[in-house]
Each structure stands twice: as C-alpha cells, then as structure tokens.
Amino acid sequence: MxxxxxxxxxxxxxxxxxxxxxxxxxxxxxxxxxxxxxxxxxxxxxxxxxxxxxxxxxxxxxxxxxxxxxxxxxxxxxxxxxxxxxxxxxxxxxxxxxxxxxxxxxxxxxxxxxxxxxxARLDESEALRRQAQDPLPELAHKAIAQFNAGEFWEQHETFETVWRAEPGPVRQMYQGILQVGVAYYQIQRRNYDGARKLFQRAWQYLSVLPDVCQGVDIAQLRADAQAAMAELERLGPERIAEFDPALFKPIRLVEAAQSTQT
Structure with a gap:
C-alpha cells in the first residue's frame, strides 16, 4: 500500500x-x-x-x-x-x-x-508481517465460523475478545473483520448510515494488512467488503431493502504456507 x-x-x-x-x-x-x-x-x-x-x-x-x-x-x-x-x-x-x-x-x-x-503514524509493517505468519488463534477460528454462518453480531462479540487480548498489530485484522461483520448486520437491520460508517471504519484496519494474514484471505475480504459497500451506496437508504444478501461473502481461509509468501 x-x-x-x-x-x-x-x-x-x-x-x-x-x-x-x-x-x-x-x-x-x-x-x-x-x-x-x-x-x-x-x-x-x-x-x-x-x-x-x-x-x-x-x-x-x-x-x-x-x-x-x-x-x-x-x-x-x-x-x-x-x-x-x-x-x-x-x-x-x-x-x-x-x-x-x-x-x-x-x-x-x-x-x-x-x-x-x-x-507520522508508527510503521508497524515489519511486526505485522511477522505476526501474519503465526497460526490463527482458536477463538478467531470460532469467530470466523460465526461470520460465515451469518451470525454477524455473535462474531462481533467473539472477535472483540480476541482483539482485546492481542497487544500486537495483528489485532487490526480482528478489528477489521469484526467491523465488516457488523456492517453486514446493520444492512440486515436496514440501517444505511450505520452500515456505511462501519465499512469506513473497517478500512483503517484492513488496508494495512498483507494479502494473507494468519491464513485468512485478506485480499478477498477487502474486495468483498468494497463490493458490498459499493452496492449499498448504489441503492442508497431508500432502497436498502433490495440489498442482495448473497453479497455477504464468507471469509476464506487459505493454506498457512501461503501467508509466508505475502
């Protein structure tokens, strides 16, 4: 970036x-x-x-x-x-x-x-690259399973526990996924402003991550979140009920070895 x-x-x-x-x-x-x-x-x-x-x-x-x-x-x-x-x-x-x-x-x-x-803000990219090669914590696996099951509020609570326990910069991944999930939750509740703000908040975290982080396909998540936000803005608050839930894409996990190549 x-x-x-x-x-x-x-x-x-x-x-x-x-x-x-x-x-x-x-x-x-x-x-x-x-x-x-x-x-x-x-x-x-x-x-x-x-x-x-x-x-x-x-x-x-x-x-x-x-x-x-x-x-x-x-x-x-x-x-x-x-x-x-x-x-x-x-x-x-x-x-x-x-x-x-x-x-x-x-x-x-x-x-x-x-x-x-x-x-200027602190450059944590080296520390983040090192942490990106670590395995995904077990509780984060649970949060991703909740996210992929459409349990967007539940994943928020689980990821919040994960990121609060993590002092290193990889906590930004947990915060970013959390925000995307809550944005989807707000879309389900027809809350246009809330969803848009959450997508924007997520970007400060997702934008700094490597494309693969702890086995999570961050590049795909960024693309999916951007597509969902673009559709949200296209529909506007008046037509948010028309939002296609098929755009709530699941988080992809890739081979851990790939994270070392990013």
Missing part, C-alpha cells in the same frame, strides 16, 4: 519542500482540494499524516480537522499543523479543532523531513 501524506497546503513555498522531504522518506504527497465528503476522501487514501497550513485558502482547514477528528473512521489519523508564530488565534483554533501538534512555520521549514518522521 502506498504510504501517503495528505496536505492542506496551497502555497508553493511550502508545497515543494514538503513534497521533496516526503519523497525522500518514501511517502507520496497529495495536496487536497475541496471535497463534499472529507471522511470518504480520507478513508480511501488512509494517510500516514495530514499536514495543515493554517494560512491555506483553498479549503476550510478547521472544518477538515474537526471532521477528521470526530469520525471513528479517521480520528486516529495524525494531524500536524503549522502557521505563523504571530497568529496566536489560528494556533489556538487548530489545537481546539483537534490537531495532534501545532508548530510555527519556522520550526516546520527548518527540517520538514524530521517533522514528518516525528508526527
């Missing part, structure tokens, strides 16, 4: 150093423009860091930050803002809106790469 930074920055004075520093660190930068759905935009991109120039004019940065930090699907995304040290009002607004850190323009520009490294 591409390591991405989303930047609410429209000044070339900042854009060029940001892009240069990010590329040296292995990040792709996307300079955001206006969008009708901030959460959906961020869910698709899963940025490792959101940069905010407090003097940007192309977007309402305060609305962006508050939206990102109030949605369960995006609130864990770190936000670093920078602005004039003389603009105490904007700095205070940025902190109140939910920015994780606010620094002066001078501090940021002194070493953009160091700022990015310090504030």
């Amino acid at each position: 591409t390591k991405r930074i989303v930047a609410l920055v429209d000044d070339l004075f900042f854009q060029q150093p940001i892009e240069s520093a990010a590329q040296r660190l292995g990040y792709a930068v996307e300079f955001a423009g206006p969008t009708n759905d901030i959460v959906a935009y961020l869910v698709v991109r899963q940025p490792w860091l959101i940069l905010v120039d407090l003097n940007t004019k192309s977007v309402d940065w305060e609305h962006w930050v508050m939206t990102a930090k109030t949605s369960p699907a995006t609130r864990k995304m770190p936000i670093l803002a920078f602005g004039s040290h003389l603009d105490a009002a904007s700095i205070a607004r940025a902190r109140q809106a939910g920015c994780d850190a606010v620094v002066s323009n001078g501090a940021f520009m002194a070493d953009p790469a160091a700022m990015i490294q310090k504030h």
Whole structure:
C-alpha cells in the first residue's frame, strides 16, 4: 500500500519542500482540494499524516480537522499543523479543532523531513508481517465460523475478545473483520448510515494488512467488503431493502504456507 501524506497546503513555498522531504522518506504527497465528503476522501487514501497550513485558502482547514477528528473512521489519523508564530488565534483554533501538534512555520521549514518522521503514524509493517505468519488463534477460528454462518453480531462479540487480548498489530485484522461483520448486520437491520460508517471504519484496519494474514484471505475480504459497500451506496437508504444478501461473502481461509509468501 502506498504510504501517503495528505496536505492542506496551497502555497508553493511550502508545497515543494514538503513534497521533496516526503519523497525522500518514501511517502507520496497529495495536496487536497475541496471535497463534499472529507471522511470518504480520507478513508480511501488512509494517510500516514495530514499536514495543515493554517494560512491555506483553498479549503476550510478547521472544518477538515474537526471532521477528521470526530469520525471513528479517521480520528486516529495524525494531524500536524503549522502557521505563523504571530497568529496566536489560528494556533489556538487548530489545537481546539483537534490537531495532534501545532508548530510555527519556522520550526516546520527548518527540517520538514524530521517533522514528518516525528508526527507520522508508527510503521508497524515489519511486526505485522511477522505476526501474519503465526497460526490463527482458536477463538478467531470460532469467530470466523460465526461470520460465515451469518451470525454477524455473535462474531462481533467473539472477535472483540480476541482483539482485546492481542497487544500486537495483528489485532487490526480482528478489528477489521469484526467491523465488516457488523456492517453486514446493520444492512440486515436496514440501517444505511450505520452500515456505511462501519465499512469506513473497517478500512483503517484492513488496508494495512498483507494479502494473507494468519491464513485468512485478506485480499478477498477487502474486495468483498468494497463490493458490498459499493452496492449499498448504489441503492442508497431508500432502497436498502433490495440489498442482495448473497453479497455477504464468507471469509476464506487459505493454506498457512501461503501467508509466508505475502
């Protein structure tokens, strides 16, 4: 998965150093423009860091930050803002809106790469790859059996026990599957908004996983969840009763040996 930074920055004075520093660190930068759905935009991109120039004019940065930090699907995304040290009002607004850190323009520009490294989310990919080769816990097998039997609420309770007991990054797999299952449950209950939000929440977990994790076919699960969400959005809340339950695809388990090749 591409390591991405989303930047609410429209000044070339900042854009060029940001892009240069990010590329040296292995990040792709996307300079955001206006969008009708901030959460959906961020869910698709899963940025490792959101940069905010407090003097940007192309977007309402305060609305962006508050939206990102109030949605369960995006609130864990770190936000670093920078602005004039003389603009105490904007700095205070940025902190109140939910920015994780606010620094002066001078501090940021002194070493953009160091700022990015310090504030971007922790890279757990190596630890996750190691854990992906472990066998699936017995209780997780039970949760998957419940999921595949259409017991979407029951799998939620079982997976919650599994992920709460797991301190390592592989817990994201259990959380992601759990969220997809509850999204299916909400579709059954004709709860459009609830289902859509749960699909979005699931993506922060599923997007970071290898294609096969502890013998679970994560690539297929991602594709199935995306197809279900696309159909949900196509139908909209008015036609959710027409949702085809055949789209509630079972979770596939593959040979454990394959997980070591991913």
